[in-house]
Structure formats: C-alpha cells, structure tokens
Amino acid sequence: MSDIILETENLSKAYGHFLAVDQVNLKVRRGEVFGFLGPNGAGKTTTIAVLLGLMHATAGKVKIFAQEVAPGRTQALRKVGSLVGDPGLIPHLSGRANLHLLAKLNGIEAERVAEVLETVDMAQAADRKFGSYSMGMKQRLGLAAALLHRPELLILDEPTNGLDPAGMREIRELLRKLAEQDITVFLSSHLLHEVEQVCDRVAVLKEGRIVAEGTVSELLGNQKMVKAWVRDPNEAAEVLRSIPQVTNVSPNGVYVEIEGVPSERVIECLVQNGMTPSEVLYRKSDLEHIFLELTQ
C-alpha cells in the first residue's frame, strides 16, 4: 500500500484571470498531521474545496488513496472526513439528530453517534438544536460529523475557530491522538502556535503558491534570534546591520531583533558603540517568525 495518502500534481484554480491556486504540489503521508499554512486569501480554502471535489481544478490533479478526485469522481472521498467552514449540519435538527442522519447516510450503526459525541465532549448538549449552538459548539459537532464514518484521512479547515483556549487544547490533543490511531490529518490553520505543536510537516502557501514545505524543525532550521533591549532601538538597528553575518534586523519599539549572529556578537557590537543593552534574550526562531518572513 502506498505511503502517500493525498497528493496534488501542479494543482491550479483560476477565477477568471485571478489565479487563486498556482501549481500546488503536495504529498501527505499516512499517519502524519500535515499543516497547511497561509495568510487569509492565500488559497487554502480553495485548495481544500478542490481536494474535496467541491470545486473543479483549472489544471492539475488531486489523488486521494491513489484515486483521482474531481467533482465527477468522488469515490475516494468515502474514506475522508472533513470540516471546512460551516459544518453543513441542519439547523432545526438537534446535534444528535444531525449525527443520526449522517449515520443513516453512511450506513453506520447508531451507537457510533454516542461515541463521537463523547470524543468531542458534546454529549451534554447533543439534544439542543444545532442552530442554537455557539460557534465553538458547532465546530465540535462538525468534527464529530467528520469522525463519524471512521475516516482514514481528516481534512480540517480552521477546526479550532470559535473555541476557547481549553477547547483548542482539547482539539490539539484529539488530533495527536487520531494520528496515533493511524488517521492522517490535513490541517489548515492560521494559528501558528497550534500548527507548531501538532503538525509533523507543514506547507506554507502564499498567493496560491507553495513557498516552503518540510517538517516543522526543517522550516525553523538553525535560525536563531536575539532580542536586545536598548535605549534607542532604531539607532541600535543601524549599528547592528554593519555586522557581516546578520541576516535580518528589525527595531521593535523598545527592543531590536537580530538574526544570523550569536548573542555575544550582538552584545559586543552594542557595547563597542556605547549602547549597552539592559537585557538580551537568545532563542530559536518560531514558526510565526518564519511564516511572516515567508509570506510578507
């Protein structure tokens, strides 16, 4: 059996002259949690809609479980669970009735409904009408709906939208647990902290194109960042730019961020120029920093 669960080959989607998705090549492996990052309008949701056979690709191919997927060829999606935007459940039915309806649709035993309601911690509110739920509750029920037919691949677009911090952590834990059960997760999110914690590999989308792809540690690389608190960050930035190995300097209100050199070099340079820092912090660059660098 192939290790690649989801694959796109030069996938493009245009709206008239506007290219929303431009030759995207993705490979998602079995059992991994794959992060799909990008700023608003980068083409993430359009890509997901094409993956789910909801939109026609202008060019390129989507393969899920080695079968081609398109609006007229959706057989492979029987093994996929998804949550994209509004969960697509019926507002006048209760959460439980919605899941029973989907169980009927997929020929699944009714007992599974109680199981998934427990999984997403919605058993208590299951008999309320879906239309009366808060956004976070809707997301949880949408996740339950996505899990109902025991999918091998989960495609999730911003699944923690509307959740409180505790809810977000529960979902993150759930996603890791699912990956341990050999369920592959394709997770689109703009919450970089979330992606950094939960994803094995990440692709970054900018203006419809993949601008970086790899494991989280590959993307972070060996980039280190030094933060130095000085009296005049702008003047300090000018001085620090003269260090040959420096890759990036950005003054930021009360401190200056420097990349590419160790902290001793920064301190040395500032002291030599009479700008002794009051505090210096040295740390590895985070995904947010990399993301901003890639997408701005």
Next chain:
Amino acid sequence: MYLNLLAAERTKVFKRSIVWVILASVAAIALIGNIAQVLTLPANRTSPEAIATIQQITWPDALAVLPRLGSAAGMGALLAIILVGTVAGQEYRWRSLHLWLSEGFSRRSLLATKFAILILAAFLIVLTPLLVGGVHSLFLTPQFSGPLDLSQIDALQVVWNVLRGVYSLFPYIALTLLLAVATRSTVVPVAGGMAYLLIVEALVPQILTMLGEPWARIGMYLPQGLANVLTSINRTTASLDPQILGQFPYSPAVAAAGIGAWTVLYLGLALWIFRRQDLSD
C-alpha cells in the same frame, strides 16, 4: 449506498416543518372547498347545477375529483414550487449539500435522490385532499345521494387519478429544482416558479391564442395545458361527458409524453449546471 442516501434524504426533507405546513394547507383547502360547495348548494336539489355539485361532493365521483386539487391543474403546482424552492434552496445556505458531496456521494445521485424524495412529497400533496376530502365526502354521501354503494367505486381509477396528479407536478418540481440549483437561493426558485406558473403559463397561451393558429396550439403544450388534459380525462369524466375527448386538442398519452419531455428538459439542465458548479463559501 443509494438506499442509504434515499433514506437520509427522506428524513431530511420530512423533518422540515414546511412539508407539514403545505400538507395541512392542502387538507384545509380540500375541506373548505367541500364545505363551501355544501353551503352554496341551490335550494332546488333537482336543478342541473345542484345535481352536478352533489355528484362532485359525494362518493364515488368525489374520489375522482379530489386528486385534481393537489395536481398541477389545481393547487399542487403552486404548493410544489414553494416546497421544492424552500427545501432545495436552503441546502446551499446550510452547506449540507457540500457536506454530503464531500463524503463521496456523486452529484448525479444526490440530485436524483432529491428529485425522488420531492416526488414522494408531491404524492402526499395529491393524496392529502383525497384522504381528507374523501372522508368528509363519505359522510356527505348518505345525506345527499342515499346509501353508499361501494360497488360503484372504481378503486383502480382512484389510484390512476392520484398517479396522474403526481405526474402532472413533475415539470414544476424539476423547474424549481433547476432554479434552486442555478441560483443557489430560496427566494429566486420560489418567486421564479410562481412567476412562471401565474404569469407565463397564464398569459402565454392567451397571447398565442390571439396570434391564431398554429401559435394557439403551442400554448396548449405548456405543462399547465398538458396537466389539464392528463387530469381531466378519465373513466369517470368520460362516463359523465362522452364528448370530453373531443374537447381537448390531444390525447392523455400525448399529454403524458409532453410532461415527461418538460421534466427531462428541466432536470437535465439542473444536472448539467449542478455538475459544473463550484461549491465553496
């Protein structure tokens, strides 16, 4: 898999209150119609008008007349348009259509299932006046026509009348589904379907008649004209008026074929659009 889809679609549609509101409306119309006819019955019950009215509100003829109320020749088309437009249009807004498609169900089977379940709803629209009006007429029969003679009831004819009534609604269901798919809205299919029924179908035949032959004949082949022929001619009406066949420009078989053609045209267009549609937020 298709049976699962059918069962889920049936649950989804019949859990909508609009279905039951429409069925309650058609039941009320049938009952009020019957009562109104009783109240306006001429004092002289031997007059031709009184005899005709009594025949219509008593068994066995009432059983032949009542299914027409829910057919396209009666209130059925209007009610079917409201039902289909509401049910199909809202699925785009709720994104339930998106969810079901992303679970691997094909667009063709989803649309076919929806059409099939809406036919089931149309069947109830035709059946409800027969049941409600039929029970009321059963109580009126001994009062106006003497003891009930069950041997006079042509059960097969009653079934045929219901089926013809349901079939006459097919083009309206398909047209409203087409408008819902094309516009992804609730308002446009309901308003568009009603405009088609109340303006186009009412005016076009009259305008064509004014243009003379052969234009006048074309107007008769619109769904409303076809439904009139299909639901007007049956064994009961033929026994009441042997000349009835001559009053229509074509036979019920031609009307049935015409209704089928309109349905295939509208449904085919709906499927063509649906299969090409990009579904996103």
